[in-house]
Amino acid sequence: MSDSGSIRVIPLGGLGEIGLNCLVLEYARAALMIDCGVMFPDHYMLGVDLVIPDFSYLSELGDKLLGIVITHGHEDHIGALPYVLREVEAPIFAPPMAAGLVREKLREHKRLDTSRLEVFRPGEEWSLGPFRIDPIHMTHSIVDAVALAVNTPLGTVLHTGDFKLDQTPIDGRPSDMARLAEYGSKGVLLLLSDSTNVEREGHTPTERSVRGGLDTVFREARGKVFFSTFSSHVHRVRQVIELSQTYGRKVAIVGRSFQTTIKIAAELGHLPLTPGLFVDADDIADMAPHEITLLTSGSQGEALSALTRISMDDHKVKMLPGDSVILSSKFIPGNERIIMGMVNHMVRRGALVYHQDSAPVHVSGHASQEELKLMLRLTRPRYFAPIHGEYRHLVRHRELACEVGLDPEDTFVVEDGQVLEVDESGARIAGEVTAGRVFVDGKGIGDVADIVLRDRRHLSQDGFVLAVIGINQHSGEVVSGPDLVSRGIALEEDVQLYLEEARGLILETLQQLARESRTDSLEVQEEVRKTLKRYFSKTLERRPVILPFIMEM
């Protein structure tokens, strides 16, 4: 290894899943973190509120960690900040919109006063130890998204963040391809590029292409228009505000988080705040339906969201026949049935519903294959590793890189926790650090692990039955019980008969035990467990969790 040392790239999340994006970059005695996001729990993560990266490795870094640099303000890039700040003390650097959202998040977690948050703008380079960081403007489904060129003495590591190459974005500011090309000419040592949409052929349509679809809805709408998207999708919201002005509608925002985000975006100049345009949701009762647009949260059918509650007629805002609803976002895989359940409710209210499958009201914010190839061509990296995707995305993106001419030996499918080491003699995967997913449930962080989920899953499938028995500790006679209690097995009235029968079986079993066994509470426990297990398996083909509780009296 040469004197100039090596660069180490260590993903702690996002390379093996969609979301959880978090990557550590090390050079010499210094380290940077790029993004620190959450992942939303999958169905099988019962009761889990949030998934964050395992930060154990950071303790090894100690004070080498000079800062956390954020590429944009989506939850899967900033959501784990309040948790990482419990482990390390490091300044956060973020572009304006992201900084606004981070500030709000730290305030909620009561960490604002103890944290250092710095705002940067594209083109404004700064140094952190050996790293000279150059943020490059990119287009994405949130404003103020950047790629990061991290310049080190060994060369430039280019991290794309999330991006698409939108040539006609709403604010007229396309991705800074000139700057990317400039780095390409100077030489990029390592490119780390977004793989989310690598399975899509062609080019992701421009944000502007949604305008036609939205305009059609507004033109034809006779009642209120309900519009829902991720609240941080400022360009989408801006289009809806503009259309509302065109068609003479006032805009009301329903939902606190949506209001906060709009406020941040407006303060940063991303949204026109024409006087009199916005109205309070409480004041729309007196207005004609065709004069109202409602921005509401809940495009994913979230259980407590305004939109779900409105669809079920459980909200002060009413959805009425002739109203229109636009669900302007992708159905996140796993949410389809819940969203479609919400749509059924809306149709029952008499609303016309427009969504990704029925109208051109959404486009993705991630680059498709042709854009990804263009990124590779523009930046001409020496080495390449795909980021932001499940395993199959990373593999596909690597293939794409080989198709545009990279040597397969220079491309790396790196997974969370693996160390990609680059020095003057080459690049290689060199070892592994602790990484993984940590579950947040209520106030607990990491105390719900696979084994706890297994218990919850078992309970969720067939419930449990508890048997409490008092045993005379000398004679082994049953002096109290068995008392049987169950939950989640079957209906109360049905289960009583079964419990009664099971009670008899337990007594029978215990009577057949030798006296020394009957006085051994562990053995009694085991016999009761076996009896109940067999009984419920035979009668109902169910396997409840069984809890024998023996009291020696």
Next chain:
Amino acid sequence: MSDSGSIRVIPLGGLGEIGLNCLVLEYARAALMIDCGVMFPDHYMLGVDLVIPDFSYLSELGDKLLGIVITHGHEDHIGALPYVLREVEAPIFAPPMAAGLVREKLREHKRLDTSRLEVFRPGEEWSLGPFRIDPIHMTHSIVDAVALAVNTPLGTVLHTGDFKLDQTPIDGRPSDMARLAEYGSKGVLLLLSDSTNVEREGHTPTERSVRGGLDTVFREARGKVFFSTFSSHVHRVRQVIELSQTYGRKVAIVGRSFQTTIKIAAELGHLPLTPGLFVDADDIADMAPHEITLLTSGSQGEALSALTRISMDDHKVKMLPGDSVILSSKFIPGNERIIMGMVNHMVRRGALVYHQDSAPVHVSGHASQEELKLMLRLTRPRYFAPIHGEYRHLVRHRELACEVGLDPEDTFVVEDGQVLEVDESGARIAGEVTAGRVFVDGKGIGDVADIVLRDRRHLSQDGFVLAVIGINQHSGEVVSGPDLVSRGIALEEDVQLYLEEARGLILETLQQLARESRTDSLEVQEEVRKTLKRYFSKTLERRPVILPFIMEM
């Protein structure tokens, strides 16, 4: 009401959900059931194996029910037969492929000997009481699918079953549009038509269009080809068998249910059984990978399916680098994440995976808007009610009918349990019967209801904690415990500390109670419950199910 009586159409399932298809048709003192299907449980139906229609209404029919007529052999049309036969005794009439599958199903449920199963063929009319039933050949994603023209003295009710209008089907037998048109000319009183794909514009592509996509995979495949679809999709399987012959591959079938279905289809002449074409999956070890096609079940990522186990290297059949996998079916909404998890495993094995989102390897078996309009034009019904769909599908299909010229007054969005009555003076929704979804869990039918699911859901979110306390029934003193046991709250080592602290709190609480309260076990129970609830909410922000168990000693 005229002397000639009325027709009553009563859906017991499928009009408000995808699946669960089951409809009763009554005239005078006679009734028919058309289809008797299941629905697969949604994520929130924890532990439920299967959903069947509520058959309570059938007891009102008594011996009026003359038979159950099956339109085709999919589970959502035949799956509930073993359950309905517990309630009623009625002959089953089915087209050949469906009859083969029904026979297998009844055998499994040990009901074959006690049931009467009759096979009918398209064009062979027969009478059941006042009904003259005319089965009409239709194309769908299973062979031997029919529409049913049910002729009554009042007129013809035309039930489309599931269908698409494929003009170039694999077996050269398109839907019998001439017969449909003939009924249109004679006059159809009521059309009941499949709404599954009503949200799709245009025309569903022909089954033959998949050939190109499959051919590309076979042409380029260097290793084994794994092919997965619903086993009853005989035309799809036939194409793969033909391609295997073309490219010099033998075919092995992995999975018992797949083997059974193939056997039934082959016996009916739907599949070519060239000698030497099929090989046993146990014998492929000695063959070259490029000589093997494997038909496997599991295209939905089902946990115990052959394909899932192969993807996880937990099967005697191995998936190796260079193998190809074709997932030739729709991802059923809600299954995407599980399927994509399986795909990640396959990519890790080194396989090339083709699926609906990445290659043209699947087309739907249901009619899109233009076909649905054509059906309405051909049959020219007096009245129309959409069937087979969620609420929004039914509403959309009704709109479509109005677009092709039906009077809105003559179209009906009927939901499960509602009675659509048609007589000489008109048609109307006239009352309601008991209908709904019944959950099958193990051997239990209907003993798991919403309230049980609520318990299971509660348990699945935060587990439970049990407190057993022995109280002296005179003094109210605690003589045993509190002993605390929990499951699914948090990791054992973490939770012990909490339980210890909670134990102290309970003792404290009980000491502060007046003596008369302490001897009242119900009051003690309530105090313990409140204490634990408050404690876990405060410390962990979790809400486990709490079970205080007080023993008077």
